Amino acid sequence: MADAAVGEADAILDRAAAWAAAGRGVALATVVKTWGSSPRAVGSQLVVDDAGAFEGSVSGGCIEGAVVMEARRTIEDGEPRLLDFGVSDEEAWEVGLACGGSIEVFVEKLA
Amino acid sequence: MKAETLARLRAARGERRPVARVAALDGSVDAVVEDGEGPLPEPVLEVARAALKQNRSHDFEHEGGRWFVQVFNPPLRLIVVGAVHISQPLIGMAANLGYDVTLVDPRGAFATAARFPDVAICDEWPDDALEALGVDGRTAVVTLTHDPKLDDPALHVALRSEAFYVGALGSRRTHAKRVERLVEAGFDEAAIGRIRAPIGLDLGGRAPAEIALAIAAQMTEALYR
Numbered sequence: 001m002a003d004a005a006v007g008e009a010d011a012i013l014d015r016a017a018a019w020a021a022a023g024r025g026v027a028l029a030t031v032v033k034t035w036g037s038s039p040r041a042v043g044s045q046l047v048v049d050d051a052g053a054f055e056g057s058v059s060g061g062c063i064e065g066a067v068v069m070e071a072r073r074t075i076e077d078g079e080p081r082l083l084d085f086g087v088s089d090e091e092a093w094e095v096g097l098a099c100g101g102s103i104e105v106f107v108e109k110l111a
Numbered sequence: 112m113k114a115e116t117l118a119r120l121r122a123a124r125g126e127r128r129p130v131a132r133v134a135a136l137d138g139s140v141d142a143v144v145e146d147g148e149g150p151l152p153e154p155v156l157e158v159a160r161a162a163l164k165q166n167r168s169h170d171f172e173h174e175g176g177r178w179f180v181q182v183f184n185p186p187l188r189l190i191v192v193g194a195v196h197i198s199q200p201l202i203g204m205a206a207n208l209g210y211d212v213t214l215v216d217p218r219g220a221f222a223t224a225a226r227f228p229d230v231a232i233c234d235e236w237p238d239d240a241l242e243a244l245g246v247d248g249r250t251a252v253v254t255l256t257h258d259p260k261l262d263d264p265a266l267h268v269a270l271r272s273e274a275f276y277v278g279a280l281g282s283r284r285t286h287a288k289r290v291e292r293l294v295e296a297g298f299d300e301a302a303i304g305r306i307r308a309p310i311g312l313d314l315g316g317r318a319p320a321e322i323a324l325a326i327a328a329q330m331t332e333a334l335y336r
Contacts, residue, residue, distance in 0.1 A: 017118070042168050106179060108134070110112050111114065
């Protein structure tokens with residue numbers, strides 16, 4: 001893992017703590033597995049609040065919207081979710097990937 | 112994630128302590144592994160320890176369930192003792208490899224911002240500098256001055272630390288004399304054996320950048336193997 005990712009991990013954890021301290025509902029989404037080429041490494045994280053604000057990235061842009069939506073559900077019902085995203089060749093091309101890939105994302109509430 | 116887990120991860124990051132977070136992906140387990148220990152079954156702890164060593168977060172199976180270990184290692188750090196010709200390419204390579212680099216040289220004429228514009232420079236005596244920086248298991252120490260007055264104090268601190276890599280420039284003959292001095296200073300064979308000397312993988316090159324490459328390659332090997 002490039003250590004450029006280290007500073008980013010700190011920023012996500014800090015943001016999660018700050019939002020929780022402000023009384024907001026918070027969920028963390030983490031890339032737990034990738035197949036094929038994928039723009040973000042395993043361990044990349046996204047923090048989401050109950051209003052849909054988010055920071056970080058799990059894919060470089062193509063699935064963040066869907067992850068934020070599921071994360072808000074998790075904040076509401078407290079249930080963790082394991083999400084699978086296949087990136088089609090066409091989408092892959094648009095996000096700058098040569099050959100597609102898929103990503104699995106674990107979503108959990110900060111409780 | 113429990114609020115307590117988040118608090119422990121953040122505290123560890125702030126103090127440069129390596130930690131791993133382990134979760135069962137059904138949400139039933141959420142634990143922190145630190146110093147190789149945590150409230151988890153031994154096989155899971157083994158996975159977490161290896162993940163920290165490899166600096167690699169990954170999913171795994173345990174007793175039919177899917178789990179995930181996320182590594183939170185402090186940034187890699189390289190302390191270069193000696194603002195010499197090899198230091199210049201080594202600093203650049205290490206920065207590209209993700210290291211925070213500090214250059215230590217109390218000789219003001221050597222460690223100038225003009226010669227070394229892109230690195231933190233410390234002009235303390237090397238042992239004081241290393242003590243102040245705090246050498247840990249994510250730190251590499253490389254001594255390049257050729258001067259025992261500067262290299263040896265740095266090595267004393269490095270050999271008492273958990274540095275994952277300790278390298279000292281100098282020929283076999285130079286190193287043999289260095290070993291004699293370290294024995295006199297009370298270091299045992301195991302401690303002295305940690306020093307990579309002659310420094311660097313044997314790539315055959317002799318130009319400063321080639322030696323820097325050999326050192327950077329050996330540091331990378333030490334980190335993962």
